[in-house]
Amino acid sequence: MSSGAKVARARAVTLIGLDAHAITVEAEVTQGLPGFSVLGASGSAGREAADRVRAALAAAGCPVGARKVLTSLAPAELPKVGARFDLALAVAVLARLEVLPPAALEGVVLLGELALDGAVRSVPGVLPSLAALESGDRLLVADDDAAEAAVSGGSAEIVPISDLGEAVAVLRGRSTPRRAPEPTAIVPPPVPDLADVQGQHEARRALEVAAAGGHHLLFVGPPGCGKSMLAERLPGLLPSLDADAALQLAAIRSVAGLLDPGRAAVLDTRPPFRAPHHGTTQAALLGGGSGIARPGEVSLAHRGALLVDELLEWPRRLLDGLREPLQEGVVRVARSRATVRYPAAFQLIAATNPCPCGSADGCRCSVQDLQRYRQRLSGPLVDRLDLAPAVRRLAADDVLTDHPAERSAEVAERVAAARRTAEERSATANADAPIALLRASCGTGARQGLAQAVDAGVLTGRGHDRALRVARTLADLDGRDRMDRADVDEALGHRLALLAVEGADR
Numbered sequence: 001m002s003s004g005a006k007v008a009r010a011r012a013v014t015l016i017g018l019d020a021h022a023i024t025v026e027a028e029v030t031q032g033l034p035g036f037s038v039l040g041a042s043g044s045a046g047r048e049a050a051d052r053v054r055a056a057l058a059a060a061g062c063p064v065g066a067r068k069v070l071t072s073l074a075p076a077e078l079p080k081v082g083a084r085f086d087l088a089l090a091v092a093v094l095a096r097l098e099v100l101p102p103a104a105l106e107g108v109v110l111l112g113e114l115a116l117d118g119a120v121r122s123v124p125g126v127l128p129s130l131a132a133l134e135s136g137d138r139l140l141v142a143d144d145d146a147a148e149a150a151v152s153g154g155s156a157e158i159v160p161i162s163d164l165g166e167a168v169a170v171l172r173g174r175s176t177p178r179r180a181p182e183p184t185a186i187v188p189p190p191v192p193d194l195a196d197v198q199g200q201h202e203a204r205r206a207l208e209v210a211a212a213g214g215h216h217l218l219f220v221g222p223p224g225c226g227k228s229m230l231a232e233r234l235p236g237l238l239p240s241l242d243a244d245a246a247l248q249l250a251a252i253r254s255v256a257g258l259l260d261p262g263r264a265a266v267l268d269t270r271p272p273f274r275a276p277h278h279g280t281t282q283a284a285l286l287g288g289g290s291g292i293a294r295p296g297e298v299s300l301a302h303r304g305a306l307l308v309d310e311l312l313e314w315p316r317r318l319l320d321g322l323r324e325p326l327q328e329g330v331v332r333v334a335r336s337r338a339t340v341r342y343p344a345a346f347q348l349i350a351a352t353n354p355c356p357c358g359s360a361d362g363c364r365c366s367v368q369d370l371q372r373y374r375q376r377l378s379g380p381l382v383d384r385l386d387l388a389p390a391v392r393r394l395a396a397d398d399v400l401t402d403h404p405a406e407r408s409a410e411v412a413e414r415v416a417a418a419r420r421t422a423e424e425r426s427a428t429a430n431a432d433a434p435i436a437l438l439r440a441s442c443g444t445g446a447r448q449g450l451a452q453a454v455d456a457g458v459l460t461g462r463g464h465d466r467a468l469r470v471a472r473t474l475a476d477l478d479g480r481d482r483m484d485r486a487d488v489d490e491a492l493g494h495r496l497a498l499l500a501v502e503g504a505d506r
C-alpha cells in the first residue's frame with residue numbers, strides 16, 4: 001500500500017421507488033483494529049454486506065486479513081437497502097489495496113450481490129437503475145441481470161460478470177468483457193378471447209365501453225355466471241402499450257423481482273392483468289414489505305387492469321387503500337427514511353354477487369344481511385366506478401345458438417378507433433379528460449338528461465362528471481361528435497345500478 005492512494009472510490013446506484021440515484025462507494029484500509037464496516041447502509045444491510053464482501057474477497061484470493069477496512073455509501077441521507085452494493089464495495093476495497101489501478105474504475109458502475117464464494121448474484125431493479133448512468137458508462141452486473149439491463153437500449157455498455165475474479169480480470173484489462181445477450185422475443189401465452197363468452201350482451205357492451213374510455217367497471221351477478229371470465233378479457237381489448245409505458249412496466253416488474261432472470265426478452269407491450277385475492281396483505285396489494293419497498297399489485301397492474309373479485313368480501317381497509325391510486329394514478333408507500341412512490345394507474349374491474357346468498361332464483365337474505373353486506377362497500381369507492389352491468393346465468397338460448405360470439409380482435413378495432421377520437425380531442429382517454437372539454441360536445445338532449453338526473457337527486461357532482469365521461473365514450477364508439485340523450489340515458493343506467501349495489505344505507 002502506498003501512502004499516495006488514500007481513499008478508493010467506486011460507483012453504484014440506489015433506487016427510491018423507480019427513481020435511480022448515483023451512489024459513491026468509498027473504501028479506506030488502515031492498520032487499526034481489524035474489522036470490516038460499511039457506513040451509510042440502511043438497517044442491518046451494512047453489517048450483512050460486510051460479511052459477504054469480506055468472504056468474497058478471500059474467495060477471490062484477496063483476503064483483507066487483519067486490517068481495518070472502512071467503507072461508506074454516499075450520500076448518507078439516501079436510503080440504501082438490499083445487497084446491490086456488494087460488488088462495488090469489493091471493487092473499491094480492491095482498488096484501495098491496489099489490486100486494481102485507480103483508472104480501472106473510471107466510467108464504471110457496479111451492481112450485484114456477492115455470494116460467499118465470490119459469485120455475482122442477480123439483484124432486483126437493475127433496469128430502472130440505468131437511469132443514473134452517464135453516457136458511455138460501463139455497467140457490470142450479474143449474468144442473470146445482463147439481458148434485463150440490455151433491454152433499456154441506452155448508451156451504456158452492459159458487461160455480464162459471473163464472479164469477483166472475472167470482475168477484476170475485466171477491470172484490469174486482462175480479460176475481454178463479455179457482451180450482454182441480444183434481447184429476443186418471448187412468445188406470450190394467448191390472451192383469453194371474447195369469442196369464448198356466449199350471450200352476456202350487456203356485460204360485453206360495458207367491457208367494450210370500459211376499454212374505449214378507460215372507465216372503471218363493476219360486474220354484478222350470481223356466483224359462477226362468468227364475471228371473472230369477462231374481466232380477464234379486458235386486456236385483449238386494450239391497445240398495446242407504447243415503448244415508454246412498456247419500459248416503465250418492465251421497471252416495476254424488475255423492482256418486484258418478477259422479470260425472468262437470464263431471459264433476454266424484448267419489452268412486453270401487453271397491458272397487464274392482475275387479480276389479487278381478498279385475503280392478500282396490504283403490502284402485497286399496495287406495495288411495501290421489509291427491505292426494499294416492493295411494488296404491489298396496484299403497480300403491477302399499471303396501464304392495465306386490476307380485478308377485485310368478490311368485492312364485498314374484501315376488508316374495508318384494503319378497499320380504502322385503493323382510493324389513492326384510483327384518484328391519483330400513483331401509490332405512496334411509507335418507509336422509515338423516505339416515502340416511496342410507484343405508478344399505479346390501473347383500470348379497476350370489480351365483481352360482486354348481488355347479495356350474500358348469491359341465489360339467482362330468489363334471494364333468501366334478510367334485510368339486515370343485505371345491509372351488513374352492502375355497508376362493506378365504501379361509498380367513495382363506488383363513487384369512482386363508472387359502469388355496473390348485470391351478468392346473468394346463461395340461458396338455454398345463449399348456449400344453443402349457432403351464431404358465434406364476436407372475437408376480441410373485432411371489438412379491439414372499435415375500441416382503438418374510439419380511443420383515437422378521444423386522444424385527438426383531449427390527448428387522453430375520456431376517463432381522464434378535462435371535463436369542460438367533454439361538456440362542450442353535449443347535445444341539447446344530453447344536456448337535458450343530465451340536468452334532470454341532477455334535479456332528481458340521482459347524480460352527485462362527481463357522479464354527474466362520471467356519467468358525462470361514459471356518455472362521451474358511447475358517442476365516440478358510435479362515431480358521433482355530439483352526445484345525445486340515448487348516450488346519457490345509457491350512462492345513467494349504470495349510475496343507478498351502482499346506487500342499487502351500494503344500497504340505501506349510505
Ligand SMILES: [Zn+2]
Nearest residue numbers: 355357363365
Ligand atoms: Zn341473497
